[in-house]
Amino acid sequence: MVLTRSASRAAKCIFKWLPNEILHLVATELAPTDLAVLCRASRLLKNIASPLLYYSVELSTSSSLISFARSICQSVDASLPNSARLLEVAKFTDKKPPISPRIVKEINDALCRLIRLEVLILLQRSIDYTYLLEHGQFPQLVVFQYLVPSHALPALTSFLNRHKNITDLGFISPDSLKFSTPLSLPNLQSFMGSFAFLSTLDLTDVSLTHLTLLLYPPDIAVSHAVLVNLHEMKMLSTVEVMGMHANERAILHVIAGHLPHVQELVFHHFTSTSSPISPNESVNIAASLETLGELRSIDFGGVGGNVIEDRHMVAQWSAACKSLTSVILDERQWDFKENDWVVSWNL
CATH class of the missing domain: 1.20.1280 (Monooxygenase)
Known part of the structure; x- marks a missing residue:
């Protein structure tokens, strides 16, 4: 221009x-x-x-969100809202009083004007985005992540049904929630959420490549029924698991039984004192890895252990899974080089 x-x-x-x-x-x-x-x-x-x-706006305070909304609503340049392509509202770092309903409505009105958004990330639970979900129209939206309150599920269903172009979808919820009706997102490639959310997606014609599972205790009981629908997805190469409990790696057995084409597995630990992997657990992990013939990398993060024990476990797992070339364990990365496992970095 x-x-x-x-x-x-x-x-x-x-x-x-x-x-x-x-x-x-x-x-x-x-x-x-x-x-x-x-x-x-x-x-x-x-x-x-x-x-x-x-063009790219990341907001982490209530005051910055309010200022941004007012600048959009009060701008004399009608083309300014069309400049926005990425908007992220993260968890607020400031400790301000709750935002009044009038200002919340002003914020929703402003966000609805950003009609050329491609990425929309809403991770602030103190703002009610129901109006945005009910009225927002973003024809170019491909990435949507949302911290979901239970009351917003009906409006969220309507929103997703209007945005079939979404390729990257993420739901975070304080509880294990699920939609009342199945959702169809034919272009979906990456999903982050609970088993409950995943169970309500129509995966018939979807080609997922990246899956991030947020574990809730009730979800584990239904994990087999949900993951069986992904069995034939050969494009699904990366699976991440996030859970509040140190034993979330037990889900590995379920993943190994239903997702044989996975190439990368990552286990995130939300607790700082995760228990180390015991010898019996290591044997069980090796048994699960035998079915993953394409697995190249597995990441257990920091779970507490020493180098000697870790080397033994890494060797045990690689014997079970011949394709394995990288293991992250206890914040050490082990790589298979010249027919031996060596530590590439140590945090």
Whole structure:
């Protein structure tokens, strides 16, 4: 986009004679704070910097979210909301009083104007986004992550039914929730959520490549029934497991029985004092790994253990799974190099 200006090329200020394309290239290298300064420098620089400033927006305080919403609603530039492609509202770091319903409505109105969003991440539970879910229309939306309250499920169902282009979907919930009716997202490639949420997705024509499972105790009982629907998904290469309990790695047996094509397994631990893997558990893990003929990498993170014990377990697992080339255990990465397992890094 070429902007016009009346200033003479003979003017001494460099911004008066540099081509707008050059100024735009320079602006693309600036941090958001610098772009904000440019917006206050002159009308010319504001016209160049504003679209870049609003292209990717990450908000982590209530005050920044309110300011952003008001700037969208009060902007005299009707094209400004169309600049936004990515919006992330993270968990607030400030300790402000609850936001009033009037301001929440203002925030929802502002977000509904960002009709060219491609990425929408809403992880702030103190804001009620029901209005956005009911009325928002984002034709280019491909990534959607949401911290789901139970009361929002009907509105969320409506929202997803309007956005069939979503390829990356993530649900985080304080409880194990599920939709009342099946959902069809034919373009879905990556999913993050509980077994309950996964069970309500129509996976008939879906080609998942990345699956992140959030474990809740009730979910484990139904894991077999859910994962059997993924058995034929040869494109599903990466599976991550997140759970609040140290024994969440027990789900490995279920995964091994239903997802034989997995190439990468990652187990995240939410507790800082996860118990070490016992010899019996190591044997059970090796038995599960025997069925994963394409597995290249497995990550157990930091579960407490020493180098000698870890080396023995890594050797045991690689004997069971010949394709294994990388193991992360107790914050050490083991790689198979020149017919031997060596520690590549140690945190």
